[in-house]
Amino acid sequence: MNTTYREAIRSALSEALESDDRVFLMGEDVGRYGGCFAVSLGLLEQFGPDRIRDAPLSESAFVGAGVGAAMAGMRPIVEIMTVNFSLLALDQIMNNAATLLHMSGGQCAVPLVLRIPTGGGRQVAAQHSHSLDGWFAHIPGLRVVTPATLEDARGMLATALADPDPVLIFEHASLYPMSGSLDDDAGPVDLDRAAVRRHGTDVSLITYGGTLPMTVEAATTLQDDGIDAEVIDLRTLRPLDEATVLESVSRTHRAVIVDEGWRSGSISAEVSARIIEGAFYELDAPVARVCSAEVPMPYAHQLEQAALPSADRVVAAAREVVGAHG
Amino acid sequence: MNTTYREAIRSALSEALESDDRVFLMGEDVGRYGGCFAVSLGLLEQFGPDRIRDAPLSESAFVGAGVGAAMAGMRPIVEIMTVNFSLLALDQIMNNAATLLHMSGGQCAVPLVLRIPTGGGRQVAAQHSHSLDGWFAHIPGLRVVTPATLEDARGMLATALADPDPVLIFEHASLYPMSGSLDDDAGPVDLDRAAVRRHGTDVSLITYGGTLPMTVEAATTLQDDGIDAEVIDLRTLRPLDEATVLESVSRTHRAVIVDEGWRSGSISAEVSARIIEGAFYELDAPVARVCSAEVPMPYAHQLEQAALPSADRVVAAAREVVGAHG
């Protein structure tokens, strides 16, 4: 079946709504408008306004309502229109969703799924281009996943809904139009393991979400240099699948982390620290990072492009790491 | 002069209010109540209700008002009663305070100071014990400082007020009663450099804020083992003074980072990554981290203590790092 990332999510939503009447979708403009990125287009007609529930501009209240509904046995899918607006709901996410199970001594599980479009690259400037996926991964009690392929776009939602705890699904907006073929019977996927998207022996390129395509592209370019790069898609930023990363680095002895987050305090730092803690003696070169520049995203095209990671920057970093002496 | 951390901050506030009529203090219960931690006690009587301005429970609005007032030429000091409530103001902090200068092309500077009590250890449980200082350090456009000594409690405020950009001052609540002597003419201190609080040659213990006292204590204990530990107080979490850290680690060849933040994605990860990037070939052992357990803070005393870093855990980590082969 030929499909797109957007359609894969839509069909996952549709299937979830069909198969479990505790599931509903709530958020700004998910219904009448069809979703800010047209992901939920048509679902209102299919499932009605109770289950495809348009919410007013009240991020804190409707995210919190998702938490409450989850506690009471529903399986809400709450869409925050884009991650930029999640800051208005952070109290509900950190102080309630992530915390209730623990502070109630195990009584209040919160099987909530938050869908959050994320990322830059569309010239929408400083208040609409955040990449905070990794930043959210700091919060205990949450699971944070970042589908970067059609399979994961199709399969992560069902697994997230089956999870008894809150799961944040970050969908990089640049991936929505990505097309390709998907098995007709594609279904739930695990949320526990990182995936090796390309096998290689010389360097591990570790990434997730929106930067996976450019990282794969960089690996292809490196091949021409005779550098055989492995590409790891973290898939889940919390909990991190450290084992897969360490296993890879222990074979390649070199690592480059590619992360659209602002560099300081990004998840790339955590991955780097874990590599040091778990594979220090295997490393032949310092771990390198290719991240976003530490700047609120500028509007101008050339500046935005310079701020974001790119295949070229990944290639350059990998070359440097491979060139480094052990 | 004998004083406390609390009094040192109060006298810094008082001096700032006296010397610059653009300065005012705004926040919940800073006036009539005297400040949740009694930091601003007496200032209302001295400076009146306009300049010691009690705000209702409206974190987003009064933090945003601080941003607006700063743009219009005032020098507001806004207190967020504790960091736990800063989540309600994150939109104003990230999308406005940190971003306005850049997205206006340099026109809208925001000379705002946010004072934010932080940290755990007082059995106030999951919604009142956050250590998010390092998490905020992810945000470009902010400066994040963490006074851990009387000198810094006394001196950082004036420097922060002189800064043309937003500065977040995290005051660890456990430090307020800390007493000691302070020079009568103690004044502004730089916000750029980390400080070596104890010189040593065998291992660098790197910390900030509330965990400085236990780290110094650990260093003393290690001395008895014949381990001569250097203690670095980062002081400023953004921008990080990488140079001081790298210089130290290049001498000691070993590092332990002590951080009250939840481990994954904490500032300790960033410090570790920077060490790898800047001093990889100097390291004789993996960089170790002593952080908070990844758990919303439990109320029960023994659980909370187990969750937090402790001198014992620092000592154990340092011993292991020093014992490791190079």
Add this chain to the structure above:
Amino acid sequence: MTTTVDTTRALDRERGLALLRQMTLIRRFEEKCVQLYSAGTIRGFVHLYIGEEAVAAGAMRALTPDDAVVSTYREHGHALARGIPTRAVMAEMFGKVEGCSGGRGGSMHLFDVGSRFYGGNAIVAGGLPLALGLALADDMRGRDAVTACFFGDGAVAEGEFHETLNLAALWRLPVLFLCENNLYAMGTAIERAQSQTDVALRASSYEMPAWSVDGMDVLAVEDATRAAAEAVRAGGGPHFLELRTYRFRAHSLYDPDRYRTKDEIRQWMQRDPLPAFVERMRAAGSLTDADVTAIEDEVAAEITDAVDYAQSGHEEPVTSLTRWVYSDAGAGT
């Protein structure tokens, strides 16, 4: 608007005794907590409800077991009145495994999902969106339940108050908002916090029925809550009660209480809901001295028992520290 609810409903002896017992239990429980706090047995933040007992006792009696409750950090009274065993509440204050939140919550986070008590929440106004969601779920599942949501006058200034009231009214959800207006948010008097100090009037601007009730009168509280809850249950959409009350003690056991006059406190203490209610029952001939003694004795015994229970409870071993971060204890970081 002030209440138009009928409070002349027969003050039958049984009802009166139950309410008096409930208020007495809350009062004595908290007095014991103060002692235990001084002794260092109870720690953290402790917010006393003393003076406000008529609200919890009255309101909770008007709810059914199917109803849900969302509360604040000042919730000992709510928890006890909802029927969480005194033992379990006290054990929680001690941080013991036997506590109603397994010792992880403490004073500010009492939970009992069995009685649909969805917890003490220590972020001011943070519980309101949860109440919205509980009500939404009940509504979608066709359950005949009301979600009672307690919060203070201070919460009214928060953005979450506004967002939640609007959504509840817009979606006509079965929420009963119960605003305990004790005139202060920590040291900030309501007239220094809100441009509109008539809280019920503010609530009614969301197009939801809202009344003010004398929160020192336990019968008035019960009757008003019953009327409002019935209206909600009958499909009338959210309702709002402002319960006018006062806390006799400081904000928390940390607070030196510098912002109120002794005189103001004294005046309000004249309206202490306990003696007032005793007086009223006596006047109605439904209460004897022996009744009072019996209640006090029973309550004292219950509290002693609870303290013993808590004392002999277990401290959770630190090896299970990271339990309950995820439901599946296996989930790591």
Add this chain to the structure above:
Amino acid sequence: MTTTVDTTRALDRERGLALLRQMTLIRRFEEKCVQLYSAGTIRGFVHLYIGEEAVAAGAMRALTPDDAVVSTYREHGHALARGIPTRAVMAEMFGKVEGCSGGRGGSMHLFDVGSRFYGGNAIVAGGLPLALGLALADDMRGRDAVTACFFGDGAVAEGEFHETLNLAALWRLPVLFLCENNLYAMGTAIERAQSQTDVALRASSYEMPAWSVDGMDVLAVEDATRAAAEAVRAGGGPHFLELRTYRFRAHSLYDPDRYRTKDEIRQWMQRDPLPAFVERMRAAGSLTDADVTAIEDEVAAEITDAVDYAQSGHEEPVTSLTRWVYSDAGAGT
């Protein structure tokens, strides 16, 4: 409440021509932007103001240079009416150094601190607290300024709306709230977003004077704004105007506009503020065909000039990418 403001004020020719020219400039500017967007010259999110020009043109004329303005992402009209040079606005749309935000802001973030235009803000309701702070600063410094704060009907549901209105009223700050009610927040009609759809009534619940004004009538807008701004300036505390208007185009240039009927749009377009005003001036004998032609010609020339200017402007070199993250370009990370 609806406006009681006197709109019979003499429609003198000079005033009329200025308002017409202003509205025409905004309209033609945006029509040009649509072309440039199709051509890929302008990128990102672009939110058109077409249909709402009477609000910006009327309101801005009632402000003084000392007043401050806070705006939204739908702010081309506000920026031009405030007097930011058309060249600088167009260059910003192109992302050029010559733009009013140096090319860093784009369509949603037009700034000009020189005219106290504190920017387009793209977080709905995110500008309201800023307005509060600007007004607080002016108040504390004894400046005789009003802060005019624009936002849409959608913002009314946000918590920040509530917090800000309460604080402005409580502290009696000189803020003039200008709610552009175009009946939709993206695809969500106001009656699907708010339990109380009378926005002025909602605002008045904060104890601040609030009127509704026909936002398609440029004179009514100017007069109402002037009256309100004068009341604020006279120390009357914050005031609120609801400006009833409609956007003729989709929410943004990304929006397929599926949520409104063609009929509804057509009906509102009958009330297009430009032809309506031309008609009115003609009827009053203050406008000739030659005037209209002259204005259109002037405006066309101004826009052509602005496009040329923008086109020949400079792209900032990527070497200065991290400029303006901190005031001191030296501050690192």
